[in-house]
Amino acid sequence: MEFGLSEEQTLLQDSVSRFLKDNVTLDAVREVAAGDTSDANIWRGLADLGIAGLIIPEAQGGVGLGMLEAVVVSEALGYHIAPSPFISSAIVAPTVLLAAGHTDKLGDIAAGNLRVGVAFSEAIGARLDAGVHISDDALTGKLLFAFDAHADAYLVNGPNREIFWVDASTTGLTRRSLTTIDKTRTICELQFNKANAVPISEDAEVMQAGIDAGRMVQAADSLGAAQAMLDQAVAYAMQRKQFNRVIASFQAVKHLCAEMASQLEPCRSLVWYGGHALSEQTADARLTVCHANAHLSEVAQFVAKTSTEVHGGMGFTDLVGLHYWFKRIGANRQLLGSPEAVREEAARLQNLID
Amino acid sequence: MDLSYGPTFDAFREEVRTFIATHKDQQPKHGAGPKSEEARSWQATLIKNGYHSRTIPKAYGGFGAEPDIIKSRIIAEEFSAAQMNTGFSGQGISMLTPVLLEMGTESQKQQFIEKTIHGDIIWCQGYSEPGAGSDLASLTTKAELDGDEWVINGQKIWTSTAHISDWIFCLVRTEPEAPKHQGISFLLFKMDTPGIEVRPLVDMTGSANFNEVFFTDVRVPKDQIVGQRGQGWQVANAILGHERGSLAPPDAAMTRLNGVIRLMREETVAGERVIDNPIFRDRLLKLQGRVLAMQYNDMRLLSAKINKQTDTQLAGMVVKLIGTELRHEIECLGIDVMGEIGISYEDNPYLRGNGSWQYQYMYFLGLIIGGGTSQIQKNIISERGLGMPKEPKIATVGA
Numbered sequence: 001m002e003f004g005l006s007e008e009q010t011l012l013q014d015s016v017s018r019f020l021k022d023n024v025t026l027d028a029v030r031e032v033a034a035g036d037t038s039d040a041n042i043w044r045g046l047a048d049l050g051i052a053g054l055i056i057p058e059a060q061g062g063v064g065l066g067m068l069e070a071v072v073v074s075e076a077l078g079y080h081i082a083p084s085p086f087i088s089s090a091i092v093a094p095t096v097l098l099a100a101g102h103t104d105k106l107g108d109i110a111a112g113n114l115r116v117g118v119a120f121s122e123a124i125g126a127r128l129d130a131g132v133h134i135s136d137d138a139l140t141g142k143l144l145f146a147f148d149a150h151a152d153a154y155l156v157n158g159p160n161r162e163i164f165w166v167d168a169s170t171t172g173l174t175r176r177s178l179t180t181i182d183k184t185r186t187i188c189e190l191q192f193n194k195a196n197a198v199p200i201s202e203d204a205e206v207m208q209a210g211i212d213a214g215r216m217v218q219a220a221d222s223l224g225a226a227q228a229m230l231d232q233a234v235a236y237a238m239q240r241k242q243f244n245r246v247i248a249s250f251q252a253v254k255h256l257c258a259e260m261a262s263q264l265e266p267c268r269s270l271v272w273y274g275g276h277a278l279s280e281q282t283a284d285a286r287l288t289v290c291h292a293n294a295h296l297s298e299v300a301q302f303v304a305k306t307s308t309e310v311h312g313g314m315g316f317t318d319l320v321g322l323h324y325w326f327k328r329i330g331a332n333r334q335l336l337g338s339p340e341a342v343r344e345e346a347a348r349l350q351n352l353i354d
Numbered sequence: 355m356d357l358s359y360g361p362t363f364d365a366f367r368e369e370v371r372t373f374i375a376t377h378k379d380q381q382p383k384h385g386a387g388p389k390s391e392e393a394r395s396w397q398a399t400l401i402k403n404g405y406h407s408r409t410i411p412k413a414y415g416g417f418g419a420e421p422d423i424i425k426s427r428i429i430a431e432e433f434s435a436a437q438m439n440t441g442f443s444g445q446g447i448s449m450l451t452p453v454l455l456e457m458g459t460e461s462q463k464q465q466f467i468e469k470t471i472h473g474d475i476i477w478c479q480g481y482s483e484p485g486a487g488s489d490l491a492s493l494t495t496k497a498e499l500d501g502d503e504w505v506i507n508g509q510k511i512w513t514s515t516a517h518i519s520d521w522i523f524c525l526v527r528t529e530p531e532a533p534k535h536q537g538i539s540f541l542l543f544k545m546d547t548p549g550i551e552v553r554p555l556v557d558m559t560g561s562a563n564f565n566e567v568f569f570t571d572v573r574v575p576k577d578q579i580v581g582q583r584g585q586g587w588q589v590a591n592a593i594l595g596h597e598r599g600s601l602a603p604p605d606a607a608m609t610r611l612n613g614v615i616r617l618m619r620e621e622t623v624a625g626e627r628v629i630d631n632p633i634f635r636d637r638l639l640k641l642q643g644r645v646l647a648m649q650y651n652d653m654r655l656l657s658a659k660i661n662k663q664t665d666t667q668l669a670g671m672v673v674k675l676i677g678t679e680l681r682h683e684i685e686c687l688g689i690d691v692m693g694e695i696g697i698s699y700e701d702n703p704y705l706r707g708n709g710s711w712q713y714q715y716m717y718f719l720g721l722i723i724g725g726g727t728s729q730i731q732k733n734i735i736s737e738r739g740l741g742m743p744k745e746p747k748i749a750t751v752g753a
Contacts, residue, residue, distance in 0.1 A: 001358065
């Protein structure tokens with residue numbers, strides 16, 4: 001029995017972390033956040049490490065690893081709040097395309113030459129003022145909160161959980177960037193006016209597989225981001241002095257840090273198991289994904305608030321940049337389903353709702 | 355990630371299942387006391403077959419198996435699944451026996467271990483005092499040497515099972531001049547020694563789960579000490595950590611949570627099944643996610659133990675704090691889903707689950723406090739887990 005990461009998985013996480021530490025400094029994040037540069041260089045570097053094709057089979061040009069490796073990488077990306085289209089292009093899109101049997105684009109995705117965004121929001125929580133209708137394989141309407149404003153193509157949901165492929169350059173598609181609190185990643189609105197779309201799947205299970213995979217790496221992203229916030233809180237408390245002593249020696253501060261650590265540390269095991277369960281398609285995989293996603297939303301939110309408080313006034317400023325982690329966690333909480341909605345799905349999976 | 359125990363253990367699991375199937379009828383009846391013949395005979399059967407005191411050497415009355423974490427886990431899993439009686443527990447078995455094996459003299463091992471595991475000697479633990487709770491090392495019950503005997507005076511509190519115990523293992527101050535951690539000794543003595551008075555301490559549940567124990571000139575043979583004079587703190591600490599995690603096992607929390615689900619399906623308020631109320635349902639699901647995290651945390655700890663990994667220190671430290679608080683919240687939900695029925699207690703005819711929801715709700719508040727309070731746990735986690743400094747000591751005024 002071995003519950004935990006293998007040597008290879010630890011090495012993978014270390015190598016991604018090393019790349020991020022060198023290339024995704026807080027200054028680099030600030031540049032992307034300010035719009036001075038895009039995340040293209042970071043994604044190129046990650047793709048060269050194999051991250052864009054992490055879960056794509058070797059036969060299709062990928063690395064052929066599983067969802068446990070995906071959560072391990074995602075945790076590192078969250079720790080460094082890396083600007084990248086990892087969730088959409090490296091996880092949700094390949095999962096959907098593989099499940100639907102559309103393998104022709106996977107090689108380009110794996111190489112990092114094709115970025116695929118995802119617009120499934122209406123399938124998860126439809127808004128009255130959004131949605132598309134279909135006639136003759138052309139879409140009309142709009143979809144909100146699509147992942148990745150810089151994607152080359154999008155997987156989008158139809159009115160009945162069908163999935164279509166739409167090239168970003170298709171006539172009739174207008175893309176509008178939507179500003180959110182989280183400037184480490186881009187979100188957009190897609191407006192369709194008889195835009196050509198290629199049917200990918202009519203099977204609701206295919207979309208579910210994509211959403212599950214996305215939620216799982218999103219939970220890992222929050223785990224990493226929250227761990228970074230805890231580490232920064234402890235480090236700050238160890239050097240900040242008040243009343244002639246470091247504030248880390250006050251129980252009021254220590255207990256806040258202990259509460260963060262106590263809630264966060266068990267999450268690591270839950271996230272690892274969720275990745276493993278998805279890889280192995282265990283009977284409890286979907287339930288575990290729901291719980292991991294919702295639970296990490298809650299714990300990461302607590303850590304985001306508490307770490308900011310431990311930093312005192314400095315935590316509230318732009319100077320230390322802690323807010324980038326705070327906002328990444330805040331965005332993860334809502335995208336792909338709020339924790340309340342995801343817990344309702346978990347209840348449904350256990351037949352707790354008639 | 356490999357969550358199976360491997361094929362070599364399948365045969366062992368079969369063996370355990372066969373034992374359970376063939377011995378289910380020999381279990382003592384519910385409520386059979388620890389001194390009853392059927393309970394003692396069951397205990398002997400368990401030990402003889404390696405399902406209790408498994409790794410205690412044969413010379414001291416145990417089964418004498420090599421330590422094997424997976425086999426122990428399989429036994430626990432199968433006994434739990436079949437709801438089999440697992441034999442005697444208590445502080446003599448869980449705490450004193452490991453101490454004696456590690457630090458006792460040969461004659462102490464001979465004298466006590468076999469009788470303890472077979473239930474001939476029931477022990478209580480004399481640690482906490484009215485003035486020494488979180489700051490246990492400041493205890494003042496003193497033992498002074500008079501010839502070949504210790505003479506003990508003082509008071510202990512929170513002493514569970516003292517009223518039915520034959521012996522006590524007790525921390526006493528033997529070197530009043532030494533720094534507080536170095537002046538304590540670990541003594542063993544009989545509870546029927548003249549000068550000992552046990553008073554039951556009724557707690558908020560209405561039961562007397564604990565006692566106060568008073569010592570007035572209690573005379574104890576000099577050699578009934580474990581470790582050296584002044585080493586009692588180290589002796590006690592060798593096993594304190596062991597007690598903490600075991601106060602809040604996540605599997606038991608999940609069992610209780612499943613009990614809440616059953617309640618929510620059965621209970622109706624204003625014509626609506628509670629499970630159909632989205633507010634209660636969300637509370638339930640939130641708790642379920644938290645228990646799951648603790649179950650996988652537990653699995654990680656087990657795996658680290660098997661594979662001798664050392665990177666799970668923090669994961670182990672949080673179990674008592676999170677586990678007891680979580681359990682208290684689960685019991686609270688069990689009460690809340692019943693509404694006013696939830697306040698039923700004792701002989702109320704509308705009682706659900708034999709009154710266990712209110713009882714456990716209060717009992718786990720006791721466990722949040724006992725075994726190192728949540729606040730002490732947070733000190734330990736921040737200092738030993740996160741490397742934060744201790745609170746500076748305040749100079750005692752006028753001392």
